[in-house]
Amino acid sequence: MIDSNDTQPLAPRRNRVLDALKRAERKVFTRPAPKSAKAQIEFLYTRAKKSTKALAEQLGVSSRTVQRYRAGQQTKPQKKLHAALVEETESQWQPQVRAQARERAATSSGMMVEVTAYFGFTCTGSSDDGRERTITTPISPTYAAQILQLQEAGATEEDLHPIVAEAITESYFTEWGTRADGLRADFTHVRSIDFEF
Incomplete structure (x- = not known):
């Protein structure tokens, strides 16, 4: 007390x-948000108008890091990047459903x-x-x-x-x-x- x-x-x-x-808001999703780092990167890359630089800045990583995840050369993000991927993906997922x-x-x-x-x-x-x-x-x-x-x-x-x-x-x-x-x-x-x- x-x-x-x-x-x-x-x-x-x-x-x-x-x-x-x-x-x-996230409880109203009609489909689950992407879970793998590669799928999250691809989704966010599309939302960033296919700008590697813009996505890298959004996630706080280098453009090269974004490219490696997109190419499947890296698959297991460190804790900070993992948290940023989850947060950014879920905050941009199904905007019409949330609205x-x-x-x-x-x-x-x-x-x-x-x-x-x-x-x-x-x-x-x-x-x-x-x-x-x-x-x-x-x-x-x-x-x-x-x-x-x-x-x-x-x-x-x-x-x-x-x-x-x-x-x-x-x-x-x-x-x-x-x-x-x-x-x-x-x-x-x-x-x-x-x-x-």
């Missing part, structure tokens, strides 16, 4: 909300969120002390649209926390405005978070 009175500086915050949004899922979430279906975090409250007359909770709740299309727009605009983790907290407050704590009028929940110390379109 996290002590709410803890005044120790927090460790650098990981991008848990941003990472969760990326994972949610459709985002559009549905923002206009009709919303999203589900499951989060384990420390929730604190601001409300007149509230007797509910802040504590760590695990919450699974839907997020309305209105809030889903705001979250996705912020993500697309390059928002930071700190930018996203307040809007995600508002979305959770609306659906979970105030039940769409039917109770606890004026309650505001904030969350910190996020242990885990997952979204689903």
Whole structure:
């Protein structure tokens, strides 16, 4: 349990909300992304308009390294290159499928969120002390649209926390405005978070 009175500086915050949004997008793929280094390189090479130099810069390697993987002379990337290949491939895979899922979430279906975090409250007359909770709740299309727009605009983790907290407050704590009028929940110390379109 996290002590709410803890005044120790927090460790650098990981991008848990941003990472969760990326994972949610990748769950909607209709076909698996390429897994082998050669297949990933070929896919990214095509996406880079068949520019070896552009792909090399994107991956942080030399043009010669890209050429060796394309020719099958190298097949097992080192850890850093492997991570870059997976990230770049998955972030560019099936853009239309991802766009459709985002559009549905923002206009009709919303999203589900499951989060384990420390929730604190601001409300007149509230007797509910802040504590760590695990919450699974839907997020309305209105809030889903705001979250996705912020993500697309390059928002930071700190930018996203307040809007995600508002979305959770609306659906979970105030039940769409039917109770606890004026309650505001904030969350910190996020242990885990997952979204689903």
